[in-house]
Amino acid sequence: MTTKPAKPAAAPAASSESDKTPPAAAIDFVRDRVVRAHPRLRVLILQHPQEQDALLGTAPLVTASLDRSVLRTGLSWASLAHALEEEEAEPSRWAVMYRGSLGRELTERETAMPVLLLDRKSQRKSPDELHLDGIVVLDGTWSQAKALWWRNPWLLKLNRLLLHPKEPSAYGKLRKQPSNQHVSTLEAIALALDGLGEEPTVGADLRRLFRTLCQRARDAGVTNSSGPGALEALAESTTPGGKGKPARKPAKKRGPKRDDVAF
Numbered sequence: 001m002t003t004k005p006a007k008p009a010a011a012p013a014a015s016s017e018s019d020k021t022p023p024a025a026a027i028d029f030v031r032d033r034v035v036r037a038h039p040r041l042r043v044l045i046l047q048h049p050q051e052q053d054a055l056l057g058t059a060p061l062v063t064a065s066l067d068r069s070v071l072r073t074g075l076s077w078a079s080l081a082h083a084l085e086e087e088e089a090e091p092s093r094w095a096v097m098y099r100g101s102l103g104r105e106l107t108e109r110e111t112a113m114p115v116l117l118l119d120r121k122s123q124r125k126s127p128d129e130l131h132l133d134g135i136v137v138l139d140g141t142w143s144q145a146k147a148l149w150w151r152n153p154w155l156l157k158l159n160r161l162l163l164h165p166k167e168p169s170a171y172g173k174l175r176k177q178p179s180n181q182h183v184s185t186l187e188a189i190a191l192a193l194d195g196l197g198e199e200p201t202v203g204a205d206l207r208r209l210f211r212t213l214c215q216r217a218r219d220a221g222v223t224n225s226s227g228p229g230a231l232e233a234l235a236e237s238t239t240p241g242g243k244g245k246p247a248r249k250p251a252k253k254r255g256p257k258r259d260d261v262a263f
Contacts, residue, residue, distance in 0.1 A: 027060040030213045034064050035205040039198045042134030043069040043189055044084060044094075046077070046152070048144035056175055056217060056224045058186035059139045061209055066189075066202075071139075076151040080136075080158070091157035092120070093133040097188060098149055099162060106162075115195025116162040127196045130159055135192055139185045163191055170207070170214050175224040186210045 027034075043066055045059045052073060063069045070084060077083040080091050095117060102122050110116050110124060119125050136158060138145035149155060169175075169183040183191075187210065190203035217223070 025060055026056050026058075026213055026217075027064055029216055030061065030209055031064070033209050033212045034061075035209070036067065037065060037199075037202045037205060038067040039193055039202050041132060041193060041196060041198060043193075044080075044134060044136045045069070045071045045139050045185065046083060046136060046148055047071060047073040048138075048140030048148055049073055049075065050144060051140040054175075054224060055222070055226060056171070056213065057139070058184045058210060058213075061213065062186050062189055062206065065206055065209060075148065077154075079154050083136075083152075090133065091154065092159070093131060094136060095130070095132055095159035095161040096136040096138070096155050097161045097163065097192060098138060098145070098155070100146070100149070101156075102160070110162075111164060114164055114166060115192055116164070117196070118160040118162065120157065120159060122160065125159070132159070132196065135161055135189075135196075137185055137189060137192075142182075161192055163188055163195075165191060170211050171224075172214065172218075173223070174214055174217055184210065 043062065045062065047059055051057055051059070059071050063071045072083055079089070080094060081087060081089040102118070104122050106116070117125050117127060117130065119130065136155070138148045140148065163183075165183050165187070169187055171184060175184075186206055190206040193206075194200065194203045
């Protein structure tokens with residue numbers, strides 16, 4: 001008596017990446033308003049992993065708009081070059097946007113400056129003196145940005161960039177900010193590029209894109225703390241002929257979602 005060998009179990013069908021529908025993101029609803037710019041300065045955004053869940057986060061809007069801008073999500077990188085995924089990078093030619101750990105008090109004149117550039121010894125410098133290649137921005141709430149700061153000691157090798165915005169964020173009530181000086185990542189980058197000598201149209205186009213997102217979110221009844229179906233409502237509101245139904249409010253509100261940049 002002979003027995004036939006058992007047939008091997010059928011392998012599960014391999015899933016193709018193209019079969020997976022990526023989750024909707026805020027950038028998907030303002031792509032028609034994106035204007036690609038080519039600033040001299042590079043922008044590196046270090047995003048805290050929890051900021052990926054921010055419904056109306058602005059980092060993707062920046063990378064969609066600015067040539068050579070880079071978004072990295074994580075908690076720590078070995079160096080500036082590691083974060084840029086390049087073999088070499090000169091820290092002395094970069095500035096990080098962060099408010100804490102200066103080692104001295106700012107003067108009244110310095111606190112009145114919309115954009116303040118300091119060297120690694122916290123001495124005020126002009127953009128022409130430092131010859132910057134780019135800026136590093138920490139994307140997350142204040143506590144998340146602080147975590148990124150402490151987990152990446154190489155940031156201390158960079159120059160420092162401080163902002164003192166004169167206008168509140170366009171977020172309004174869409175996303176809570178601790179004060180008028182806390183603005184979105186996009187708005188902070190636009191202000192920084194203005195102060196560092198980029199063409200005025202670069203910052204203006206970024207702000208225009210952000211205002212469009214905010215207005216479409218308000219029209220759809222979406223806030224940063226809206227429920228999972230919020231972006232679907234936003235998608236409907238931006239589709240030709242869409243009715244723009246307001247998004248349902250979450251059954252239980254989480255703690256206040258603060259600004260998405262710390263500088």
